[in-house]
Amino acid sequence: xxxxxxxxxxxxxxxxxxxxxxxxxxxxxxxxxxxxxxxxxxxxxxxxxxxxxxxxxxxxxxxxxxxxxxxxxxxxxxxxxxxxxxxxxxxxxxxxxxxxxxxxxxxxxxxxxxxxxxxxxxxxxxxxxxxxxxxxxxxxxxxxxxxxxxxxxxxxxxxxxxxxxxxxxxxxxxxxxxxxxxxxxxxxxxxxxxxxxxxxxxxxxxxxxxxxxxxxxxxxxxxxxxxxxxxxxxxxxxxxxxxxxxxxxxxxxxxxxxxxxxxxxxxxxxxxxxxxxxxxxxxxxxxxxxxxxxxxxxxxxxxxxxxxxxxxxxxxxxxxxxxxxxxxxxxxxxxxxxxxxxxxxxxxxxxxxxxxxxxxxxxxxxxxxxxxxxxxxxxxxxxxxxxxxxxxxxxxxxxxxxxxxx
Numbered sequence: 001x002x003x004x005x006x007x008x009x010x011x012x013x014x015x016x017x018x019x020x021x022x023x024x025x026x027x028x029x030x031x032x033x034x035x036x037x038x039x040x041x042x043x044x045x046x047x048x049x050x051x052x053x054x055x056x057x058x059x060x061x062x063x064x065x066x067x068x069x070x071x072x073x074x075x076x077x078x079x080x081x082x083x084x085x086x087x088x089x090x091x092x093x094x095x096x097x098x099x100x101x102x103x104x105x106x107x108x109x110x111x112x113x114x115x116x117x118x119x120x121x122x123x124x125x126x127x128x129x130x131x132x133x134x135x136x137x138x139x140x141x142x143x144x145x146x147x148x149x150x151x152x153x154x155x156x157x158x159x160x161x162x163x164x165x166x167x168x169x170x171x172x173x174x175x176x177x178x179x180x181x182x183x184x185x186x187x188x189x190x191x192x193x194x195x196x197x198x199x200x201x202x203x204x205x206x207x208x209x210x211x212x213x214x215x216x217x218x219x220x221x222x223x224x225x226x227x228x229x230x231x232x233x234x235x236x237x238x239x240x241x242x243x244x245x246x247x248x249x250x251x252x253x254x255x256x257x258x259x260x261x262x263x264x265x266x267x268x269x270x271x272x273x274x275x276x277x278x279x280x281x282x283x284x285x286x287x288x289x290x291x292x293x294x295x296x297x298x299x300x301x302x303x304x305x306x307x308x309x310x311x312x313x314x315x316x317x318x319x320x321x322x323x324x325x326x327x328x329x330x331x332x333x334x335x336x337x338x339x340x341x342x343x344x345x346x347x348x349x350x351x352x353x354x355x356x357x358x359x360x361x362x363x364x365x366x367x368x369x370x371x372x373x374x375x376x377x378x379x380x381x382x383x384x385x386x387x388x389x390x391x392x393x394x395x396x397x398x399x400x401x402x403x404x405x406x
Contacts, residue, residue, distance in 0.1 A: 010052040010103050011035045018043040026052065026103075027110055041114050065164075067101050068128055069157035076150035085146070086113050104128065117141060132278070132295045139285045149285060156281040163270055163277075163361055166368045170266045173372065177379050181386055188390050190225060193218035196394040207397050214393040251303035258304060262374075266367050269360045271300045272336055275309070276357030284350035290317045304331060322349070335359070 011032070014024040023044065029035035032049060039046045071092060078088035089109035096102045104125065111121035119138035122129040133153060140149025197215050200207055207215070221228070242249045258264045278299045282292035290313055297309040308329040315325040323341035326332045336356050343352025 011049055012052045013039060013044075013046050013050075014048040015039065015044050015046040017045075027106065029107075029110070038110050038114055042110075063098065063100050063104060063128055065157070066161050067098055068133075069154060069161055071096075071101060071105060072150055072157055073154040076147060076154045079147035079150060085118065118146070132282070132299065135287065135295070136282065136285050139287060143286065152281055152285065156277055159277055159357070159361065160274065163273055163364060166364055167266060167270045170263055170368045170371055173375050174263065177375060177382060180379070181382050184383060185386050185390070186221065186225070188387065189214075189218045189221045193390070193394065194222065200397055208393075208400065211393045211396050214390060254303035258302070262367070262371055266364055266371070267302065269363050269367065271302045271305045272332065273357050273360035273364060274300050275305065275332075276336070276353045276355075276360065280350045280353035280357060283353065289322065308332075 011027050011029055012024070013027060013035070014022070017023050027035055027038060029038060032051075036046055036049055039049070074092045074095070075088055078091055079085065083091065086109060089105055089112070093102050093105040093109065096105065108118075108121045108125070111124065112118055117138075119134050119141055122134045122137060136149055136153050137146070140146040143149075193214060197218065200211070200215070243253060244250075258268050260267075275296055278296045279292055282295050283289060287295070293309055293313040293316065297306045297313065300306055300309065308331045312322070312325040312329055315328070316322055321341075321344055323337055323344055326337050326340060339352045339356050339359075340349070343349035346352075
């Protein structure tokens, strides 16, 4: 257990191989003694080993879930072509541009070449490989079908990341509209309106009510802009911390977000798509249905579906059919339940669940495209109302003066 908490560091080494030829390279390890032991197991007589110095500027890039999906796909391709596992690691690592991912692959390669199972090596890096990934690899190793399992995992990860990207796009677009509108309004109130205010002071006449409101709002913004800015930053920080620390708050937000117009429906359909994709992958890998439902509950990304799937798991473990338990949960649409029922009756549950995932992934795709098309005129409308309203408020006294003079 202690080994899991130790961080891996890159080491550079020089030495001789079994044939006495001079060689050098890089290896990842927790300390110098373990690195030397790893090199001895590989048949290398290390002459010089030292920790690799960190670059002065920058360093390893962050390893993203997309990077893990790409690594899995490349490894699956190598193994399907008949390349041995350890050699596959070497080929994949050589082609990677992300230094951090390259070091991760090298660390896994060294563990496997030293005799650790592939799944056991992955479990040492829980930050990048979750329980679902490790369990599927372990199933593949035990069944002697690792290349097929890696192909299935790669397909699952690619689809999941694509779905996540679409949902993120749907969530960020409305937020971007609001942020742009607020920034433009703030700039006009703080920088432009004061110039007009100085002009109005020479009029000597009472300003229209709308103009007075905008001028007072501008004065308030100039006096308290830093408090407003700190308040916004503080609110965002507190929201993130509450969402991270409080399970109750996080669950409440998960349920509330499903009630949002358009965006809530996109998140709802994406949760169903994840349910189908994860359960199809795990069930096809030979994982028992009850155990597979555990993995699905944590992968849907929403508390409503997590709780529903835990109830479904209890009912299935007591002998209830999956489709009947889904119907009783009352959160899954009729189409998903019907396809599951067909899958159970025909013995092709994994195939039918895959069709559920594909259908709802396509639904999410269409909804995100429609939202994007809808948001473009909305952006213009919101900015037009805000900017146009401020301009009218500023020019209203000038128009009134023109009428009086005329």
